[in-house]
Amino acid sequence: MPFSLDRSRLLQQRAESLIPGGVDSPVRAFRSVGGDPPFVERAEGAYLFDADGNRYIDYFGSWGPMILGHAAPSVVSAVQAAAAKGTSFGASTAAEADLAALVMQAVPSIERLRFVSSGTEAVMSAIRVARAFTGRNRILKFEGCYHGHSDALLVKAGSGVATLGIPGSAGIPMETTQFTTAIRYNDIGEVKKVFAKHHGEIACIILEPVVGNAGTILPQPGFLEALREICTQEGTLLIFDEVMTGFRVSLGGAQALYGIKPDLTTLGKIIGGGLPVGAFGGRAEIMNLLAPLGPVYQAGTLSGNPLAMAAGITTLQALLDGGDDFYDALAEVTSRIAHGVMDEAKKAGIPLCMAGVGSMFTWFFQSGPVHNFEDAAKSDTQRFGQFHRGMLERGVWLPPSQYEAAFVSAVHGDAEIEATVAAAREVFATL
Numbered sequence: 001m002p003f004s005l006d007r008s009r010l011l012q013q014r015a016e017s018l019i020p021g022g023v024d025s026p027v028r029a030f031r032s033v034g035g036d037p038p039f040v041e042r043a044e045g046a047y048l049f050d051a052d053g054n055r056y057i058d059y060f061g062s063w064g065p066m067i068l069g070h071a072a073p074s075v076v077s078a079v080q081a082a083a084a085k086g087t088s089f090g091a092s093t094a095a096e097a098d099l100a101a102l103v104m105q106a107v108p109s110i111e112r113l114r115f116v117s118s119g120t121e122a123v124m125s126a127i128r129v130a131r132a133f134t135g136r137n138r139i140l141k142f143e144g145c146y147h148g149h150s151d152a153l154l155v156k157a158g159s160g161v162a163t164l165g166i167p168g169s170a171g172i173p174m175e176t177t178q179f180t181t182a183i184r185y186n187d188i189g190e191v192k193k194v195f196a197k198h199h200g201e202i203a204c205i206i207l208e209p210v211v212g213n214a215g216t217i218l219p220q221p222g223f224l225e226a227l228r229e230i231c232t233q234e235g236t237l238l239i240f241d242e243v244m245t246g247f248r249v250s251l252g253g254a255q256a257l258y259g260i261k262p263d264l265t266t267l268g269k270i271i272g273g274g275l276p277v278g279a280f281g282g283r284a285e286i287m288n289l290l291a292p293l294g295p296v297y298q299a300g301t302l303s304g305n306p307l308a309m310a311a312g313i314t315t316l317q318a319l320l321d322g323g324d325d326f327y328d329a330l331a332e333v334t335s336r337i338a339h340g341v342m343d344e345a346k347k348a349g350i351p352l353c354m355a356g357v358g359s360m361f362t363w364f365f366q367s368g369p370v371h372n373f374e375d376a377a378k379s380d381t382q383r384f385g386q387f388h389r390g391m392l393e394r395g396v397w398l399p400p401s402q403y404e405a406a407f408v409s410a411v412h413g414d415a416e417i418e419a420t421v422a423a424a425r426e427v428f429a430t431l
């Protein structure tokens with residue numbers, strides 16, 4: 001059967017008449033890679049199935065959460081059992097503390113934690129509590145890092161903002177971003193300059209400790225250590241946004257991998273096992289400023305939702321049980337996929353470089369190296385788009401932007417590696 005997206009196209013047209021751009025999040029629209037986005041009907045293991053009957057190996061895993069693969073039987077059973085008891089109470093359940101305890105077991109820098117419904121909310125709330133704790137307003141972030149879509153954090157953001165090539169967002173008053181400073185990632189000299197200019201004013205540095213939203217960019221040796229030292233000296237809080245890297249790059253996230261202890265951490269994605277969730281946490285003396293204990297207001301009708309808690313508990317328990325062996329196996333499969341495709345690019349004479357850690361990675365269409373967003377933006381995005389479409393037609397669904405990370409799950413294996421490398425070989429021959 002020749003590849004067709006006829007039904008998806010019709011569904012997209014219908015969606016466009018009802019929903020702006022036909023999507024509930026811009027990155028889903030395939031604007032930077034062209035072509036029609038497939039409409040998903042169901043998913044199982046490492047695969048997505050669309051409305052036209054096409055099957056795809058999934059390399060974006062709902063943008064990170066699906067580390068156990070789609071519809072993992074243990075997660076589905078836990079969610080079904082929780083749903084049978086009621087889908088939301090707006091009152092506390094034991095499951096919230098159960099999940100909080102599992103998170104803290106893996107991420108010891110978190111002494112107190114609160115659940116919210118998205119990564120955006122987690123970051124927004126962490127910034128508020130950091131400002132309250134320090135009595136300062138300014139936040140320092142890095143170009144190409146994405147911390148959700150709250151007003152103050154879209155300045156020079158990655159992900160869809162970078163993909164669409166827009167500077168931030170309309171509808172945000174200048175006054176709201178006046179305290180946001182965005183500088184180059186991996187450049188400690190720039191960080192020092194900002195502290196010299198704004199001495200005593202900076203509430204927090206927030207960053208993706210491994211960037212995923214400009215494509216994958218690794219911290220250079222010493223960068224995270226230097227940030228920790230500066231923050232400690234200056235009375236500034238260090239916030240690791242581990243919404244993507246938490247439970248992804250290692251059980252304890254990037255902070256465990258690189259041995260750095262942030263003051264606050266934001267989480268999302270994997271800790272909800274594919275259901276809507278976010279969390280922020282850190283030192284008790286900071287987190288205890290939250291109402292009802294303290295003066296920082298933060299709330300949520302569906303926060304700690306019982307279905308999300310059930311999916312999260314089951315997922316984290318599997319990761320804790322699997323331990324280092326689980327993460328080593330995942331990294332090994334990822335490395336075979338990532339390097340297998342790199343080898344094919346080399347044979348085809350196509351400049352391609354790769355950055356990755358554990359089970360997240362990006363192929364940049366350039367010779368590299370990529371240390372910051374400016375470097376990532378040198379990629380041949382047109383060629384990336386051609387590659388993306390070619391792979392999709394051959395049953396491999398990559399994240400539809402050069403400025404996003406790909407993810408591998410525990411149920412990707414030999415068959416998926418071979419099929420992916422073979423598809424890349426064919427596509428490279430057409431570029």
Ligand SMILES: Cc1ncc(COP(=O)(O)O)c(C=O)c1O
Nearest residue numbers: 118119120146147148241243244
């Ligand atoms: C690092 C990071 N922070 C924050 C967010 C925002 O999370 P959400 O989309 O759940 O609001 C995302 C993903 O979107 C992310 O990757």
Ligand SMILES: N[C@H](C=O)CCC(=O)O
Nearest residue numbers: 025027063159160213404
């Ligand atoms: N890069 C984003 C999150 O990690 C992609 C998810 C989205 O914005 O829809």
